Amino acid sequence: MEETPNKPEETPRDYKIMALLLQSHGITDCDPSVINQLLEFSHRYTVDVLQDALAYAEHAKKPDIDLEDVRLAIQGRVNYSFTSPPDKELLLELADDRNKRPLPLIPEKYGVRLPPEKYTLTGINFHISPEPRSQAEGAAPRTGL
Numbered sequence: 001m002e003e004t005p006n007k008p009e010e011t012p013r014d015y016k017i018m019a020l021l022l023q024s025h026g027i028t029d030c031d032p033s034v035i036n037q038l039l040e041f042s043h044r045y046t047v048d049v050l051q052d053a054l055a056y057a058e059h060a061k062k063p064d065i066d067l068e069d070v071r072l073a074i075q076g077r078v079n080y081s082f083t084s085p086p087d088k089e090l091l092l093e094l095a096d097d098r099n100k101r102p103l104p105l106i107p108e109k110y111g112v113r114l115p116p117e118k119y120t121l122t123g124i125n126f127h128i129s130p131e132p133r134s135q136a137e138g139a140a141p142r143t144g145l
Contacts, residue, residue, distance in 0.1 A: 014039055049073045 018035045052073035057065045114120060
């Protein structure tokens with residue numbers, strides 16, 4: 001993984017921990033901004049869970065947050081924020097249904113269709129008319145002075 005732009009001794013502890021977590025999951029190389037985004041997400045998630053736990057504790061008229069408040073807040077976040085992927089059977093059924101329909105035929109003319117060349121920027125939009133041959137071959141050319 002790429003190091004932060006800072007010197008290694010100045011790298012924040014949380015940044016190092018997140019990089020180690022990624023490495024433990026087999027991610028050996030990533031952009032440093034990925035780690036920053038993961039740190040931001042984990043901070044926001046933690047703050048939201050603790051705010052929910054505080055609301056639950058206040059509702060229960062408890063002076064402090066306890067473990068049950070945090071568990072309830074996490075469960076509420078899991079049910080509210082995250083969704084599970086669809087079952088494999090459902091995905092296979094959808095794929096079979098889609099694959100039963102054939103692909104459309106390829107048209108005879110395919111690709112990007114451009115207007116006639118005279119209307120494009122790459123077309124020739126000028127004419128060069130040769131200078132009249134009124135002078136003899138050996139004569140000196142005319143100057144505009």
